[in-house]
Amino acid sequence: xxxxxxxxxxxxxxxxxxxxxxxxxxxxxxxxxxxxxxxxxxxxxxxxxxxxxxxxxxxxxxxxxxxxxxxxxxxxxxxxxxxxxxxxxxxxxxxxxxxxxxxxxxxxxxxxxxxxxxxxxxxxxxxxxxxxxxxxxxxxxxxxxxxxxxxxxxxxxxxxx
Amino acid sequence: xxxxxxxxxxxxxxxxxxxxxxxxxxxxxxxxxxxxxxxxxxxxxxxxxxxxxxxxxxxxxxxxxxxxxxxxxxxxxxxxxxxxxxxxxxxxxxxxxxxxxxxxxxxxxxxxxxxxxxxxxxxxxxxxxxxxxxxxxxxxxxxxxxxxxxxxxxxxxxxxxxxxxxxxxxxxxxx
Numbered sequence: 001x002x003x004x005x006x007x008x009x010x011x012x013x014x015x016x017x018x019x020x021x022x023x024x025x026x027x028x029x030x031x032x033x034x035x036x037x038x039x040x041x042x043x044x045x046x047x048x049x050x051x052x053x054x055x056x057x058x059x060x061x062x063x064x065x066x067x068x069x070x071x072x073x074x075x076x077x078x079x080x081x082x083x084x085x086x087x088x089x090x091x092x093x094x095x096x097x098x099x100x101x102x103x104x105x106x107x108x109x110x111x112x113x114x115x116x117x118x119x120x121x122x123x124x125x126x127x128x129x130x131x132x133x134x135x136x137x138x139x140x141x142x143x144x145x146x147x148x149x150x151x152x153x154x155x156x157x158x159x160x161x
Numbered sequence: 162x163x164x165x166x167x168x169x170x171x172x173x174x175x176x177x178x179x180x181x182x183x184x185x186x187x188x189x190x191x192x193x194x195x196x197x198x199x200x201x202x203x204x205x206x207x208x209x210x211x212x213x214x215x216x217x218x219x220x221x222x223x224x225x226x227x228x229x230x231x232x233x234x235x236x237x238x239x240x241x242x243x244x245x246x247x248x249x250x251x252x253x254x255x256x257x258x259x260x261x262x263x264x265x266x267x268x269x270x271x272x273x274x275x276x277x278x279x280x281x282x283x284x285x286x287x288x289x290x291x292x293x294x295x296x297x298x299x300x301x302x303x304x305x306x307x308x309x310x311x312x313x314x315x316x317x318x319x320x321x322x323x324x325x326x327x328x329x330x331x332x333x334x335x336x
Contacts, residue, residue, distance in 0.1 A: 045296070046295055058286075
């Protein structure tokens with residue numbers, strides 16, 4: 001019983017800790033939601049495989065503040081992304097625009113998939129053709145008959161035991 | 162023999178790409194600011210809080226903008242080279258103290274030497290954001306018209322200085 005109480009107490013304590021950590025930076029939840037939505041789309045250049053929403057790097061925090069400020073001053077999402085691209089390049093966007101330098105990035109996986117499917121189809125067709133093209137000769141038929149013949153008495157008795 | 166030719170050629174192409182990829186540094190993201198005007202700013206000087214500094218002050222000169230901070234270990238590694246380079250009087254170097262406390266920055270320059278003709282003080286990193294700074298130290302080469310011509314990410318090395326920066330500086334100074 002005491003243990004259960006202790007557990008409940010610890011659980012309560014841990015949630016308060018979590019609650020304290022998740023305190024919003026600004027009192028306006030709608031603004032925070034928009035900041036996070038944009039931050040999810042921007043790459044943190046310090047820890048490159050994280051968005052600035054996920055990252056705790058100082059630069060990510062600064063950039064989130066920058067986004068917050070720009071939203072407050074009435075900038076649109078598109079203007080904010082434009083602002084980031086002007087400074088950090090397309091690399092800062094998790095969904096880079098389609099251009100001559102990035103089309104391979106967008107189309108590449110599908111090209112590979114198509115190529116793979118093509119090779120697969122080609123191979124499959126080759127295989128069926130090969131099976132049809134090679135008729136069995138008489139010796140092979142005879143051998144198959146022996147192999148497929150009903151088991152001898154010997155084997156069936158051992159099996160029943 | 163012919164059936165191995167296709168996998169082999171695919172392998173060679175793949176190995177070629179991967180080998181090339183190994184030599185690239187993913188940390189070095191090319192700056193979109195190259196060949197664009199250096200972003201304007203006006204911030205206090207590190208040495209004199211009542212005076213300001215702006216890139217306009219350097220108009221007509223080829224100069225380096227070196228972003229650094231006393232909390233940055235790679236800057237400490239780079240610093241002796243900057244001090245030595247400043248002594249050669251090739252181009253003026255302007256320092257940008259990035260997200261650092263004033264007293265820490267001043268103490269650092271006193272201890273390790275001051276290679277900068279002027280030092281800007283960017284307390285909140287706002288100038289850093291405008292210059293797309295994401296890893297200190299970073300060094301920008303800016304021409305007489307105030308156009309950014311080159312950006313070096315990370316600590317300067319003697320090789321980078323001799324092979325990349327100096328030829329570019331010569332080219333820009335001559336023109």
